[in-house]
Amino acid sequence: MQDEYALELIQKGKRIDERKFEEFRNIEIKQGIIQTAEGSADVKLGKTEVIAGVKLEVGEPFPDTPDEGMLVVNAEFSPAAAPEFESGPPGEDAIELARVVDRGIRESKCIELEKLCIKPKEKVWCVFVDIQIINHRGNLLDASALASLTALLNAKMPKLEEDEIIRGDFEKPLPVVFKPINITVSKVGDKYLLDPTLEEEHILDSKLAVAVRDDDKICSLQKQGSKELEMKDVEKMVEIAIKKSKEIRKLIK
Amino acid sequence: MAKTKEKLIKDGKRNDDRLPGQLRPIEMKLDIVDRANGSSSVKFGNTYVIASVFGPRSLFPRHLQESSTGILRCRYNMTPFSVDERKGAGPSRRSIEISKVVRLAIEPALFLEDFPKATVDAYIETLQADGSTRVTGINALSLALADAGIQMKDLVSACSVGKIDGQIAVDLNGLEDNNSEADIAFAMMPGKDKITLLQMDGTLTKDELKQALDLARTFCKQIYKLQKKTLKEKYRGV
Numbered sequence: 134m135q136d137e138y139a140l141e142l143i144q145k146g147k148r149i150d151e152r153k154f155e156e157f158r159n160i161e162i163k164q165g166i167i168q169t170a171e172g173s174a175d176v177k178l179g180k181t182e183v184i185a186g187v188k189l190e191v192g193e194p195f196p197d198t199p200d201e202g203m204l205v206v207n208a209e210f211s212p213a214a215a216p217e218f219e220s221g222p223p224g225e226d227a228i229e230l231a232r233v234v235d236r237g238i239r240e241s242k243c244i245e246l247e248k249l250c251i252k253p254k255e256k257v258w259c260v261f262v263d264i265q266i267i268n269h270r271g272n273l274l275d276a277s278a279l280a281s282l283t284a285l286l287n288a289k290m291p292k293l294e295e296d297e298i299i300r301g302d303f304e305k306p307l308p309v310v311f312k313p314i315n316i317t318v319s320k321v322g323d324k325y326l327l328d329p330t331l332e333e334e335h336i337l338d339s340k341l342a343v344a345v346r347d348d349d350k351i352c353s354l355q356k357q358g359s360k361e362l363e364m365k366d367v368e369k370m371v372e373i374a375i376k377k378s379k380e381i382r383k384l385i386k
Numbered sequence: 387m388a389k390t391k392e393k394l395i396k397d398g399k400r401n402d403d404r405l406p407g408q409l410r411p412i413e414m415k416l417d418i419v420d421r422a423n424g425s426s427s428v429k430f431g432n433t434y435v436i437a438s439v440f441g442p443r444s445l446f447p448r449h450l451q452e453s454s455t456g457i458l459r460c461r462y463n464m465t466p467f468s469v470d471e472r473k474g475a476g477p478s479r480r481s482i483e484i485s486k487v488v489r490l491a492i493e494p495a496l497f498l499e500d501f502p503k504a505t506v507d508a509y510i511e512t513l514q515a516d517g518s519t520r521v522t523g524i525n526a527l528s529l530a531l532a533d534a535g536i537q538m539k540d541l542v543s544a545c546s547v548g549k550i551d552g553q554i555a556v557d558l559n560g561l562e563d564n565n566s567e568a569d570i571a572f573a574m575m576p577g578k579d580k581i582t583l584l585q586m587d588g589t590l591t592k593d594e595l596k597q598a599l600d601l602a603r604t605f606c607k608q609i610y611k612l613q614k615k616t617l618k619e620k621y622r623g624v
Contacts (some may be wrong), residue, residue, distance in 0.1 A: 167434075167467055167468070167514050168432055168514060169432075169467060169514050169515060169516075170467035173467065180420050186465065186466065186468075187467070188466065188472035190471070190472055207466070207475060209466075211509065211511055212440075212461065212507065212509050213419065213422070213425075213437070213438040213461075213463075213510070213511050214419060214438070215419075215421050216421060216422075216440050216443070220461055222476065223475070261467075261472050263466040263467050263472075265465050265467075265513070267418070267419065268419050268420055268421065270421070300470045
């Protein structure tokens with residue numbers, strides 16, 4: 134019912150919560166909310182809420198990047214967050230979300246991974262970003278990417294003594310040099326809109342997730358949704374994402 | 387939270403400045419997950435959990451249904467960033483056991499026979515762990531069930547007690563939990579004076595046990611008052 138109503142409104146050029154098509158819901162970012170994590174952030178897009186926690190551990194590097202730190206992004210769609218989420222190993226939606234967030238961070242060279250080498254081939258820092266969905270009211274991807282980035286910006290490197298981590302003792306901030314912002318542009322009929330609510334997500338045709346770096350470079354793309362896009366759609370959607378990313382980037386520290 | 391050789395009680399004060407018979411600062415909130423039928427968050431000091439409840443709702447696959455009664459399903463989980471050393475995703479053996487004892491601690495308070503073939507799904511997420519997570523979870527879950535409007539015989543209130551440096555103390559934090567001579571997880575329906583959870587690790591004499599359980603009952607009644615206050619505040623403005 135609500136879904137059909139949302140669709141009807143969009144066709145008339147309106148939205149269910151009276152926002153403009155390219156307007157986000159109210160964005161609230163709180164950093165440093167989890168003391169057991171080296172970095173953390175809680176991001177709200179309206180009622181959608183996501184917490185990202187960054188943990189730093191020492192591990193063995195991948196053989197192909199022996200002198201670089203590692204980045205691992207995971208997402209948990211906890212059944213506590215929404216009636217349609219189920220217990221068990223991550224499903225395809227959670228895996229896709231984590232991988233898209235990972236690509237935005239990795240491809241933008243957001244973290245200087247080469248500075249996270251402790252001893253080449255043997256020991257490097259592993260940066261774990263864990264995304265926990267708290268409340269699902271649409272646009273989990275943009276909320277998760279923003280929470281992950283702001284948690285990384287909040288993260289501090291623990292002290293090492295003879296290669297052992299001293300928890301609670303910090304040396305310096307995690308080297309984060311870029312701020313990739315993920316903007317998912319949705320298409321409904323011939324209209325483009327941002328930050329869809331859950332009702333709008335149910336009726337949209339397709340989406341394009343665009344991660345944009347500080348210098349306006351695109352660092353990841355992911356088409357989602359069942360309907361196809363034309364080239365002119367892609368151009369327009371990327372343009373919208375770049376414009377919006379600047380606005381959102383101003384909100385973060 | 388590692389082992390320590392330091393004294394846990396110095397000059398009568400614990401490492402977080404509490405007396406042995408003192409709870410950490412408690413914060414209780416409702417309506418954390420807006421699509422759940424009921425939800426809450428509870429903090430006991432640095433221990434921070436959220437609970438949400440869905441249902442009663444239909445139960446599938448159908449062979450799980452009970453024709454004469456509803457069922458309660460509980461899942462206790464820890465987020466990977468809730469502890470010092472990142473916890474791998476997925477349920478550990480510890481989480482599975484806790485999920486079970488939490489279910490058994492809550493079940494006696496419900497009228498499950500009122501919704502045959504259906505399920506109430508209850509979830510606890512530990513966001514930050516500093517000891518006593520299961521009892522904090524039970525307090526949160528009890529609030530979430532009441533918030534969901536599910537009829538209950540009584541709220542369930544829970545706390546931990548233990549023996550540290552030879553003294554009986556309430557609401558153990560992570561450091562105390564790891565270095566205690568004994569620790570007890572305890573839950574009850576305070577209005578009915580019925581115990582629904584009792585687990586103990588470590589060693590205590592019979593007298594110490596009695597002392598510990600008396601302390602637990604006293605503090606469960608305090609927590610019970612806070613839970614009721616939290617629920618009443620929600621409806622004050624309505």
